[in-house]
Amino acid sequence: xxxxxxxxVQIIFAALIGTxxxxxxxxxxxxxxxxxxxxxxxxxxxHLRQTAWRQLRLSAIHPVGILVxxxxxxxxxxxxxxxFPVRSLEAALRSGLFVAVGVIVYAxxxxxxxxxxxxxxxxxxxxxxxxTIAVLEMTVLPELYWVLRLKGWHSxxxxxxxxxxxxxxxxxxxLLAMAGWKAPPSWRLWAVFAATGLVILAWHNSNRAALAGLxxxxxxxxxxxxxxxGAKRVxxxxxxxxxALFAVVFTWLSISRSHLSDVxxxxxxxxxxxxxxxxxxxxxxxxxxxxxxxxxxxIGPNTINFAPGADQPLPGNESLHLIPAHxxxxxxxxxxxxxxxxxxxxxxxxxxxxxxxLLEYRRTAAPKxxxxxxxxxxxxxxxxxxxxxxxxWWQLCFALAMAFALSALATGPSKK
Numbered sequence: 001x002x003x004x005x006x007x008x009v010q011i012i013f014a015a016l017i018g019t020x021x022x023x024x025x026x027x028x029x030x031x032x033x034x035x036x037x038x039x040x041x042x043x044x045x046x047h048l049r050q051t052a053w054r055q056l057r058l059s060a061i062h063p064v065g066i067l068v069x070x071x072x073x074x075x076x077x078x079x080x081x082x083x084f085p086v087r088s089l090e091a092a093l094r095s096g097l098f099v100a101v102g103v104i105v106y107a108x109x110x111x112x113x114x115x116x117x118x119x120x121x122x123x124x125x126x127x128x129x130x131x132t133i134a135v136l137e138m139t140v141l142p143e144l145y146w147v148l149r150l151k152g153w154h155s156x157x158x159x160x161x162x163x164x165x166x167x168x169x170x171x172x173x174x175l176l177a178m179a180g181w182k183a184p185p186s187w188r189l190w191a192v193f194a195a196t197g198l199v200i201l202a203w204h205n206s207n208r209a210a211l212a213g214l215x216x217x218x219x220x221x222x223x224x225x226x227x228x229x230g231a232k233r234v235x236x237x238x239x240x241x242x243x244a245l246f247a248v249v250f251t252w253l254s255i256s257r258s259h260l261s262d263v264x265x266x267x268x269x270x271x272x273x274x275x276x277x278x279x280x281x282x283x284x285x286x287x288x289x290x291x292x293x294x295x296x297x298x299i300g301p302n303t304i305n306f307a308p309g310a311d312q313p314l315p316g317n318e319s320l321h322l323i324p325a326h327x328x329x330x331x332x333x334x335x336x337x338x339x340x341x342x343x344x345x346x347x348x349x350x351x352x353x354x355x356x357x358l359l360e361y362r363r364t365a366a367p368k369x370x371x372x373x374x375x376x377x378x379x380x381x382x383x384x385x386x387x388x389x390x391x392x393w394w395q396l397c398f399a400l401a402m403a404f405a406l407s408a409l410a411t412g413p414s415k416k
Contacts (some may be wrong), residue, residue, distance in 0.1 A: 006112045009045045014115050017404065018122025018254045021172060021397050022130035025165045026148055028393040036395065039101065046152060048108055055107035064353055071345040072096040075298055075301055078338040082300020086336075091302035091390040098392075102399030109407035116408050120179035123404070127172050131197030134162055136206060160280075164393075166201040167386060170213035170378030171401035173198060178371035178405060186285050213382025215249065218242055220354075220377035222369055227362045250275075266314040279317050280385070282327055286310075287327040290336045298339035302390040307336075326388035330380070333389050350380065368408035375401045 004012070017036040023030045059065040072092060109116045137145040143153050153276035173195050180191030202210045212414060222242050225235045257274035263276035271281060290307050293299055299307055308404045310323035321380045327333045354376060361369035379398045387394045 009168035019126040022126045025130040067349040078297045087302035098399040102403035105403035106407045127194040166205045167209045167210045169198040174371040174374035197232040208385035213378040216381030217374040217378035258410040286322045296339045298337045330346045330383040330389035371405040
């Protein structure tokens with residue numbers, strides 16, 4: 001690791017990665033372009049290319065890397081038996097590609113101690129700008145949203161257009177907390193501003209999946225504190241605070257969504273419909289029926305919406321299909337599409353990663369491990385209710401967030 005001044009190519013790469021996740025406010029294509037430019041920089045620079053390749057080889061023989069490779073192989077077997085093998089194989093291999101991109105980001109940001117610090121400031125600044133733009137689009141200037149997407153200057157109010165961006169709270173909130181903790185006071189204020197704006201966006205968009213992910217991140221963070229410090233007074237106070245927060249959220253949901261019980265079809269629902277709407281529960285139940293068609297290797301990644309009966313009207317909400325594009329639950333989706341073997345491989349990999357992160361946080365108390373734990377929990381909890389597991393931009397943002405968190409140095413706040 002070099003301790004001198006970062007090279008221009010390193011600085012450009014760090015700036016690109018720092019803006020990548022928040023760039024979704026301009027569209028997913030912008031995210032893809034920024035990451036592609038970053039990878040190209042690594043490929044054309046000999047030193048960065050060698051650094052990335054070395055880390056890729058080391059990661060491939062690491063226990064987690066081996067588990068990831070095994071999972072990709074099992075998913076590929078599922079793809080070969082799919083009715084749409086090319087589509088399925090692309091989805092399976094693309095997931096592995098995004099893991100490789102995360103390893104490259106991790107490797108490069110660790111080449112210089114100053115590099116991650118610079119990229120952290122870029123994360124704070126870019127998120128603050130993106131949040132400001134999103135709030136303006138959502139409230140007083142919807143024209144900005146449409147013109148930035150080359151659809152002309154018109155004042156059509158936004159509906160769910162910013163839901164994807166607001167979902168990024170599960171990645172950006174932990175990264176802002178880590179970056180702000182290490183930064184001088186002025187930068188911390190901007191981090192707080194950006195994090196507050198993300199919460200407002202998620203709330204205004206009624207993005208319950210994102211808020212559930214954030215609550216999941218908070219809960220796992222409290223568990224990490226217990227693992228590290230035991231039942232000390234501060235930890236107990238945090239636990240009580242989190243418990244009160246969960247109680248308030250569940251009470252609010254039961255009151256504000258109680259009317260959903262009146263419109264749901266008569267059924268013995270597994271979850272209260274005020275907590276999880278009957279549409280999702282119906283979709284999940286039908287998806288689990290599909291598992292019976294191929295219980296061991298599944299019907300093929302990213303194909304569940306083509307399964308027989310998937311296009312039938314959803315009882316109680318005939319405007320939806322029984323499988324509207326995807327099941328809105330990564331566990332159900334992976335189970336149906338890659339079978340028991342594919343899901344088991346993924347779950348084992350997640351348990352190993354989570355255990356290692358918790359043990360590292362217990363050993364070092366480094367903020368980067370807490371941030372990675374929060375990102376991990378936020379992504380997988382949120383994914384129980386929102387996007388398709390195979391959604392490329394969603395997987396890529398997760399890989400970038402994890403790589404960014406783990407590439408930080410285990411140091412205290414800046415004294416500047």
